[in-house]
Structure formats: structure tokens, C-alpha cells
Amino acid sequence: MSGMAKSKIWIAAASLPLLASCGGGAGEAGPLDEVAVTARSAPVAQEFQQKLKAQLVAALTNSGPESAVSVCSQVAPAIAATASEESGAEVSRIARRNRNPDAGVPAAMQSQYDALAAQPLSDGKPAVQIWRSGEGENARIHYLSAIPMQDQPCSVCHGTAVDPALKQHIDSLYPGDLATGFKPGDLRGAMLISWKADAFQ
Template sequence: MRPAVPAIAALFALAACSGESEPPAPVLDEAAVIAASVPVAQAFQGDLKAQLQAALEAGGPVEAVSVCQQVAPAIAQAQSEASGAEVSRIAARHRNPAGGVPEELAQAYAALEAAPLADGKPAVQIVRTGDGAGAKVHFLSAIPMQDQPCSVCHGTSIEPALRAHIDQLYPGDLATGFKPGELRGALLVSWNAERFLK
């Protein structure tokens, strides 16, 4: 009977060793996500704002809406290709149905709606979705409603001619009636999660 004691002890030792050898689960480096995403978001917003301001000066709000419809997707595509991320805009009250809020990001978007600003800057949410090689990490940056020039096309008082033009370009438009400070949408920068695991 005695020889069984060392054998049992050896089994416990092996079990302990096997437990210790399991690698820790990878952790998402949120600081790295923010560092990579903020310049992409800023470049998108800066480019779009410059083109919209030029359109407003050249042809007024009607021209600005037309330019926004054409150039915003092109800017998102250019930023996607330059960064390696997927860049887009999403909104619960969207102008384009393709820019609705995905179900897996609804909770994060609701948090931005509740508090669009953090320390005077657009609030941010980070969400990880999926598993394995298909896992994604999403950086959402709030787009708070600004009084000017945004209220011209997204505010509570839209000129009839502009309203008709918006309806022509975006049937079923939901992106009006915003007050300054409210969440108008979010800039979405999505990456392969493996890049940020450590």
C-alpha cells in the first residue's frame, strides 16, 4: 500500500505543474487602440469639415448636403486604406440607412448618447466583438451636435427648400431635429483585434 503514496503525490505535482503552465488570456491594450484610432478619426473629421465649409461658402446648404453625400464615403474609404482599419459613421437617427447602429454596438452607442462629451471632448467607447482570428475591436468617437454649421442641415429648423433636397437624396431621413450638444452620431474605427492583444 505504501508505494501508492508517492504515486499520488506525483499526480498532484503534475496537476499543479500543468495548471501553472497555462498561458494567461490575452488582454486588449485599450491605450493602443485609442492611440491608433484618434489620428484616423481626426483626419476624417478634419477633411470632411474642410470640404463642407468650402461647399457652404460656394453654394450654401444645398451644395453642402450634396457634397456630404458624395465625399463622406470617399473620405472614409481613403482613411480605411491608409490606416488598415474600417472607417465609417453610424447613427441611431441616421441620414443613410446603411449607417445605422449595429446591434453589437448598441450599448456603447447608448452610453455616448447619455454623455456625448467627456472633459469637454467627444466621448469615446471601445468594444471588442467576435472570437479568434475574426475578432474586432471598435473605437467609437461621439459626434456631438454643433450649433454651426451643423444645425443648418441637422437642426430643429430646416428651410423648406433644403428639406426637400435632403428628402430627395435621403428618402426617410432621420437626421434632423437635433439640439446643440446632443449626440448626432459616432465615428467608427474598427480594427482586427489581434493587433492590440498583449
């Protein structure tokens, strides 16, 4: 979720073929076309983050952080569901230090997530990992894009000095919340755009 001006830079960054990758490679299914995967995935990730941030900022401005928490918890899954329907990919956010316990990093994606955590920004832009998993009907292509922590508005709810009353409210909704204490530039989480591999044949 970035500002409008920044978002344009992110689109440009994500369109570059200079992406870190791992796995995949030439196998029976042929080489992974990272440019094609990026061309279809980056706009989906971008739109999700822009829509959510717009609603988050509006809620923070109009009704304060406690209501914005509810907006985030209801709106984020709804936007993800719409993005999944419209794109044909599975769209979600994942995070190791998560707020929503359903948003954990799947075991099979730890190494890709580690790579993003080690270097959330690449040339000042969110880092991306693209890889293939599974075989035959289960073959999937994954696009995982870093969500770096930003000061505003993210610190209000994920920062190092979250207001205690707000934190209490968050804890009442998410008793196992792990998603505070982030500093700008840390990896807050990642956008996962996951396709059936035959979407690229």
C-alpha cells in the same frame, strides 16, 4: 467635425487613458490595451472629421447648402474609404437617427452607442467607447467616438429649424431621413474605427 482649435483639444482628450470601456477584459486574448487602441484610432477619426468639415464649410460658403448636401453625400464615403485603406481599419460613421440608411447602429453596438448618447461629452470632450468583439479570426477591436452636434455648420442640415426648401432637397436624396431636430450637445452620431484584433498583437 470640430473647428481647428477645438480639434486639437479633441486629440489631446482622446490621447488620455481615462476612457470609458466595457466588454473586453482579460480573457484568452489578454487585456485590452486601450492606450494603444486610442493612439492609433483617434488620429484616424480626427482626420476624417477635419477633412470632411473643411470640404463641407467650403461648399457651404462657395455654393450654398443644396450643393453642400451633394458634397457631403459623395465626399463622406470617399474619405471613409481612403481612411480605411490608409489605416487598415474599417472607418465609418454610424447614427441611430441617421440620414444615410446604411449608417445605422449595428445591433451588437447598441449598448456602446447608448452610453455615448447618454453622455456625448466627458469633461467637455467627445466620449469614447473601446471594446473587443468576436473570437479567433473574427476577433475585432472597436473604437467608437461621439460626434456631438454643433451649432455651426451642422444646424443648417441637422438642426431644429432646417430651411423647408433645403429639407425637401435632402428628402429627395434621403427619403427616410431621420437626421434633423438635433440641438448643440446632442449625440449626432459616432465615428467607428474597427480593427482586426491581431493589429494589436
